[in-house]
Amino acid sequence: MSFEEMWTSLRDVGRSARSGGYFRQPFGAAERECAAWFAEEALARGLELRSDGFGNTVAWWGEWREWGERGSCPDGVLTGSHLDSVLDGGAFDGPLGVVSAFAAVDLLRERGFVPSKPIGIAAFVEEEGSRFGRACLGSALAVGTLTPAEAEALTDRDGVRLGDAWAQASLDPTQGSTLLADVGCFVELHVEQGRDLVHRDQAVAAASEIWPHGRYRFDFTGEANHAGATRMEDRRDPMLTYAATALAASQKARLAEERATFGRLAVEPNGTNAIPSRVTAWLDARGATDESLDELVAAILDQAQQSAASDGTAVSMTAESVSRAVAFAGDLAARIAAPRGWPIIPTQAGHDAGVLSAAGIPTAMLFVRNPTGVSHSPAEHAETDDCLAGVVALADTLEELSA
Incomplete structure (x- = not known):
């Protein structure tokens, strides 16, 4: 054939x-x-x-x-x-x-x-x-x-x-x-x-x-609440922390001429009229060297932690797989x-x-x-x-x- x-x-x-x-x-x-x-x-x-x-x-x-x-x-x-x-x-x-x-x-x-x-x-x-x-x-x-x-x-x-x-x-x-x-x-x-x-x-x-490349799970946690009744200043919205992290990842990867992609997302409770309680996002990151990959991921995590502190949320990162x-x-x-x-x-x-x-x-x-x-x-x-x-x-x- x-x-x-x-x-x-x-x-x-x-x-x-x-x-x-x-x-x-x-x-x-x-x-x-x-x-x-x-x-x-x-x-x-x-x-x-x-x-x-x-x-x-x-x-x-x-x-x-x-x-x-x-x-x-x-x-x-x-x-x-x-x-x-x-x-x-x-x-x-x-x-x-x-x-x-x-x-x-x-x-x-x-x-x-x-x-x-x-x-x-x-x-x-x-x-x-x-x-x-x-x-x-x-x-x-x-x-x-x-x-x-x-x-x-x-x-x-x-x-x-x-x-x-x-x-x-x-x-x-x-x-x-x-x-x-x-x-x-x-x-x-x-x-x-x-x-x-x-x-x-x-x-x-x-x-x-x-x-070298890796997959990293970011868990952003906050407080579920009503999308209409909750004032913007009273929110602990993990979606905002995720969004700031995704934008920062893109910017840092562009400046380093490397790769960072949030391509998968899970939201709880995933309601249109509800502030999320949790956002789980998966980062795919790739660098020219082992050291530059580690630096890129560390910089993205640092930005996520800064955004969480500002938003009243919390964030943790788990490396699910890393290939050198x-x-x-x-x-x-x-x-x-x-x-x-x-x-x-x-x-x-x-x-x-x-x-x-x-x-x-x-x-x-x-x-x-x-x-x-x-x-x-x-x-x-x-x-x-x-x-x-x-x-x-x-x-x-x-x-x-x-x-």
């Missing part, structure tokens, strides 16, 4: 008829349908399918059945990405890397290439953190930086525990994961989340680093990019590749041009010709690394 045919077969799964965006939340019906699609594509190619107790899956290419008994392949070259989406997300973030991986294996077979090292295609679960609030959850569990006990207590917006979602999906987290044992390197292809390649007039690039800066293996990026004239660029977005790299697995990333630069939105896009160039780039990379 060609790249275009695979893309068409996956295109409508979890897609909203209203917005055109995707709702492929982990262990939901649409995401499980994507997982079944992955298994079908792997088995159609005669790949050996291996899964762990968390929902991650790897399909291995090669005649290495005896290694499969151990659930791992010595010095394997791993590629792939994820199939889940953010809420109302785009089509390319994640699935492009998985579909391109299958297409790259097909291309290598057409070339008559026989790898001397096994090649695996991975589909990591809950990369976006859109349901259980922990980005790159599947890969973090696979490398052991997050324990099953820590993960199973996570809850979604409806109060469903991850442990219960695992059970409903017939997964057993006590099995752990050996999927990444003895993997020699990982290459993740991803749609670019920005316009660097547009400005460079290039279809493909390699990655140099991932900016990741510098990809420079020699690996240069090895695959320099001979082909690909630029090497940083990314401000988090990826499973960053988790594997931080765990000591030599890792590289390839980016495919996004003409709009828009991501995490139905407007996310990549031209078919650029996607096919990405397939060739990934195939060339896998051939070199597994020869």
Whole structure:
């Protein structure tokens, strides 16, 4: 099946008829349908399918059945990405890397290439953190930086525990994961989340680093009261404290040329004619260095505390997840990019590749041009010709690394 045919077969799964965006939340019906699609594509190619107790899956290419008994392949070259989406997300973030991986294996077979090292295609679960609030959850569990006990207590917006979602999906987290044992390197292809390649007039690039980033929960508390009967000067309104904090976060990030976004909000009691008693807001912050990220978040918290003191409210902050800066293996990026004239660029977005790299697995990333630069939105896009160039780039990379 060609790249275009695979893309068409996956295109409508979890897609909203209203917005055109995707709702492929982990262990939901649409995401499980994507997982079944992955298994079908792997088995159609005669790949050996291996899964762990968390929902991650790897399909291995090669005649290495005896290694499969151990659930791992010595010095394997791993590629792939994820199939889940953010809420109302785009089509390319994640699935492009998985579909391109299958297409790259097909291309290598057409070339008559026989790898001397096994090649695996991975589909990591809950990369976006859109349901259980922990980005790159599947890969973090696979490398052991997050324990099953820590993960199973996570809850979604409806109060469903991850442990219960695992059970409903017939997964057993006590099995752990050996999927990444003895993997020699990982290459993740991803749609670019920005316009660097547009400005460079290039279809493909390699990655140099991932900016450090984190998710922080701000709890603003005040006093619920009547919206009409309560004088403005008598209010203890946490919404005002939140609004001042959001504006300050934007200003401080702009001045530092970094990133700060309040993208999720929960209000109690959430009534039109009631002053809130509580506002919970989630901050996504990203900085050029670990130190600058810490400074940015500290400055935002300081402003929130000052505003709370003025408004007669209270505020607390909880770091729900923080990923430190990741510098990809420079020699690996240069090895695959320099001979082909690909630029090497940083990314401000988090990826499973960053988790594997931080765990000591030599890792590289390839980016495919996004003409709009828009991501995490139905407007996310990549031209078919650029996607096919990405397939060739990934195939060339896998051939070199597994020869």
